[in-house]
Amino acid sequence: MPEVLKAPLVVEFPFTRSLGPVQSAFLTGLRERVVLGVRTGDGRTLVPPVEYDPVTAEEIRELIEVAPTGTVTTWAWNPAPRRGQPLDTPFAWVLVRLDGADTGLLHALDAPGPDAVRTGMRVRVRWAEERSGAITDIACFEPYDGDPWQPTGPAHDGRFDDMVTGIVAPARLDYVYSPGRAQSAYISALSEQRTVGERCPSCRKVYVPPRGACPTCGVATSEQVEVGPGGTVTTYCIVNIKAGHTANLDIEVPYVYAHIALDGADLALHGRIGGIPYDQVRMGLRVEPVWTEGGRYPDHYRPNGEPDADYEMYKELL
Template sequence: MTATPETLRAPLVVEFPFTRSLGPVQSAFLTGLRERTLLGVRTEAGRVLVPPVEYDPESAAELRDLVEVDATGTVTTWAWNPEPRPGQPLATPFAWVLVRLDGADTALLHALDAPGPDAVRTGMRVRVRWAPERHGAITDIACFEPYDGARRETPPRPHDGRFDEPVTGIVAPARLDYTYSPGRAQTRYLHALGERRTVGERCPSCAKVYVPPRGACPTCGVATTDRVEVGPRGTVTTFCIVNIKAKNAMNDAIEVPYVYAHIALDGAGLALHGRIAGIPYDQVRMGLRVEPVWSDDGRYPDHYRPSGEPDADYDTYKELL
């Protein structure tokens, strides 16, 4: 009986820049932060929402009635963060707080600079600490800090939302760090890749071979334990041309445009994703026969290239599209 290899665990980082354009309300809000001005929007019912939104959450009506609120407010709830992560507002322990700014009816999430959790409480008064350099982003608020002043009762002040050089778009970095454990089926799959073999698992009910294996058949709902070696060659079933700059797993830049494809490995019941290289991007086609090109360390296929075989007949892969 073959021993089950030790289940793998590894740190994994998913990171990308998220670019978006701004409508008139969000543009005014972020431009206002750059100018040390806090803007909200008034709903049909007269409530002031900070941060502002473009449509009324109750009536779905378009909202454009901007108002200015104060840079002071009240903590409505909080949670202590003892170990700040890279990219968070403060490098020292701080509290995440929801702050209802004076003049607003909703709360804004940000960081509170406090010496410890004993110094934070619901109902405490705080004020904005502005960043020394501001560019039109939520980070223009460096954090909140404790404030001894009472709540101002003056109503929100109307604002036309006009600024010189308004912010019209943002690039927000997104990053997720976690530890990934692939489980029994994919651990075996990854160990086999280290031997330059591709191994899937067959469903005992429908006989479909899943690569990578999932441990259970998503169609039949039964466990898959029968291991099946597939490939190494396969057929391109569908593909797309990519014009976004990227790097491969070895951190080498990939020349654009390039092609990502669904590849049905010989013997597999599903197509997997793979990059196609070794052929001009505009010559990649459905039915193209390909073979793996392994990474420098031999642990996984870095990409697939034409195998030199004749194209596969459509009827041989049409069920795998």
């Protein structure tokens, strides 16, 4: 049994979203050190606010200011903060019911240790020094044993100058990925510049890359079959948008990305087509892989000089 591979994998991208009127007011309020909730039809105040009543689904728009002080309703200690969390020292995740609100706001509580945290303790917002209209404008909560908060003026109605209308939320998934037995064998073969699929014992189809089972028959596959290196472009698209900031995607546009059925495979895989002007790529074009020095998979595929394949030969592999 060959070694099953695993490797760290990070998927990271900025997620840009627009804000509706309620979230816009909430986040603009944080920038101005005002915490806003919404009032539901039955008189409850929800913080953080939502746009639709979770019980009746009615649209709710009545904004109401609540206090920056509140009570911890439940908590969990985080002994080892991870990248991007509110504090870089151990802290408690807390649900805080702010004074004037009926629901809990999830945030971090800066406390010296779990012994200093309890349900029912009083806390207040610690504002970030630089605020931009984001939940991180609340740096964290901190223990508070002072008097209840008193408003200094009339309650805020949620209208501000220069409303925040959108946010960019960085998304990051950081995990260890194991491709499993079948794809480990596939990747290991690629390191020898060979492409190996697996044949279904029932329908006899050869899957490349192999997933370890036939999705049609629902049975495990184990018979390894070497395919290629030649293949046929079964369909393709012309890419006109330059993507990525990483070196391996630094390709001049336009370029062609294609489905390629390697000889002997019953499933097309994806690859970039090079060595031919983009507007001369066509269905049926015969291609071969091009490996770069030290590459772990073909950099691209190029025409191999053979006559185009007959449509009948690849029509099931689009």
